[in-house]
Amino acid sequence: MARFHELEVTDVRKTIRDAVVVTLKPVNGAAAEFEFTQGQYLTFRRDFDGEELRRSYSICAGKDEGVLQVGIKRVDGGAFSTWANADLKTGDRLEAMPPMGSFFTPLDAGSGKNYLGFAGGSGITPVLSILKTTLAAEPESSFTLVYANKGVNTIMFREELEDLKNLYMGRFNVIHILESDAQEIDLFTGLVTEEKCAQLFEHWIDIESTDTAFICGPEPMMLGIASALRNAGLDDAQIKFELFASAQPGRAKRKASSAEDSRAGNQAQMAITLDGATQTLEVSKDMTVLDAALGNAMDAPYACKAGVCSTCRCRVLEGEVEMVANHALEDYEVEKGYVLSCQAYPVTDNVVVDYDQ
Numbered sequence: 065m066a067r068f069h070e071l072e073v074t075d076v077r078k079t080i081r082d083a084v085v086v087t088l089k090p091v092n093g094a095a096a097e098f099e100f101t102q103g104q105y106l107t108f109r110r111d112f113d114g115e116e117l118r119r120s121y122s123i124c125a126g127k128d129e130g131v132l133q134v135g136i137k138r139v140d141g142g143a144f145s146t147w148a149n150a151d152l153k154t155g156d157r158l159e160a161m162p163p164m165g166s167f168f169t170p171l172d173a174g175s176g177k178n179y180l181g182f183a184g185g186s187g188i189t190p191v192l193s194i195l196k197t198t199l200a201a202e203p204e205s206s207f208t209l210v211y212a213n214k215g216v217n218t219i220m221f222r223e224e225l226e227d228l229k230n231l232y233m234g235r236f237n238v239i240h241i242l243e244s245d246a247q248e249i250d251l252f253t254g255l256v257t258e259e260k261c262a263q264l265f266e267h268w269i270d271i272e273s274t275d276t277a278f279i280c281g282p283e284p285m286m287l288g289i290a291s292a293l294r295n296a297g298l299d300d301a302q303i304k305f306e307l308f309a310s311a312q313p314g315r316a317k318r319k320a321s322s323a324e325d326s327r328a329g330n331q332a333q334m335a336i337t338l339d340g341a342t343q344t345l346e347v348s349k350d351m352t353v354l355d356a357a358l359g360n361a362m363d364a365p366y367a368c369k370a371g372v373c374s375t376c377r378c379r380v381l382e383g384e385v386e387m388v389a390n391h392a393l394e395d396y397e398v399e400k401g402y403v404l405s406c407q408a409y410p411v412t413d414n415v416v417v418d419y420d421q
């Protein structure tokens with residue numbers, strides 16, 4: 065199965081000084097592979113000085129807009145994002161995996177729900193896709209967006225959000241919170257903290273009637289918002305997260321095993337199913353499931369290798385593995401036996417995993 069497909073860049077547009085919106089068209093008959101659900105992301109791969117880098121970028125278009133677009137914000141010193149902002153141009157080709165991710169809830173034209181979105185900086189991309197899709201698909205629903213940025217000049221999609229306010233008058237509301245630019249209302253200046261959220265819920269947002277909240281932004285901001293939402297009465301099933309990077313390493317890397325460890329049973333037998341074929345391998349328990357697969361020439365999917373994106377998800381059918389970091393899978397997925405293979409080490413002597421489920 066071809067995991068990566070070629071996409072042609074049909075437009076590159078600056079949305080602010082250091083972020084571009086890239087429009088893509090699947091080529092070689094791969095269009096059906098790139099049908100997406102709001103809030104999903106694409107994983108690109110590109111060689112930089114002989115080393116393959118994989119980076120994920122969320123789709124910022126609505127599901128039914130008929131266009132495939134991602135927004136890439138330049139990170140200081142960042143390889144892929146700097147290249148995309150400086151050198152990517154119309155006519156170039158990129159390689160990407162089909163859309164992935166579960167940062168969405170099912171929509172129903174008949175429901176009238178109240179959604180709340182929190183986005184920080186480039187975290188707007190999946191939230192924009194979600195809010196555009198939701199407002200178009202559920203005519204009785206409303207959406208409030210709290211959007212945090214450093215200043216006015218760093219607000220991605222500012223004009224598009226204003227246009228959406230006019231299009232969905234009375235159903236869509238944006239509250240801009242700016243870290244350094246003073247605003248008429250004091251509450252709208254500074255960082256989005258747990259305390260600020262509590263104040264927003266008191267005066268500006270009807271939290272009691274909120275059905276679902278979506279959060280995407282820097283990790284400390286996300287944790288503060290989630291805590292405020294829980295204090296305001298939302299349960300975990302009503303709060304959806306998407307993390308772009310984590311400062312928390314999970315757990316220290318395991319030490320390489322000594323010869324003695326190996327003799328003491330540090331080896332496991334692992335059966336890995338991928339694209340319909342199963343390989344049985346003898347692996348060290350100090351090796352992740354993903355590394356075991358890649359090391360045996362299996363083309364297992366991955367992107368961040370940091371437990372953040374969920375591209376490497378597989379299901380444990382037999383035996384036990386230990387996941388040392390998980391910033392991507394929800395509790396119900398873990399209960400069903402799904403793990404992030406880049407973070408999962410075999411614990412039992414026999415382990416059976418499946419990437420196809």
Ligand SMILES: Cc1cc2nc3c(=O)[nH]c(=O)nc-3n(C[C@H](O)[C@H](O)[C@H](O)COP(=O)(O)OP(=O)(O)OC[C@H]3O[C@@H](n4cnc5c(N)ncnc54)[C@H](O)[C@@H]3O)c2cc1C
Nearest residue numbers: 120121122135136137140141142143144145186189308373
């Ligand atoms: C599911 C998901 C969706 C995402 N969606 C988006 C999106 O829609 N838009 C978006 O802009 N981003 C998004 N991201 C983030 C994106 O994938 C990249 O992480 C981001 O663009 C940085 O990649 P980079 O290659 O430019 O930076 P990298 O080269 O990975 O560098 C990242 C940082 O590390 C520092 N660094 C790099 N190498 C070293 C070193 N050797 N020593 C010390 N520091 C170093 C850099 O200076 C930089 O600050 C998403 C991430 C995930 C997981």
Ligand code: FES
Nearest residue numbers: 367369371374406
């Ligand atoms: S590769 Fe991103 S979570 Fe494993």
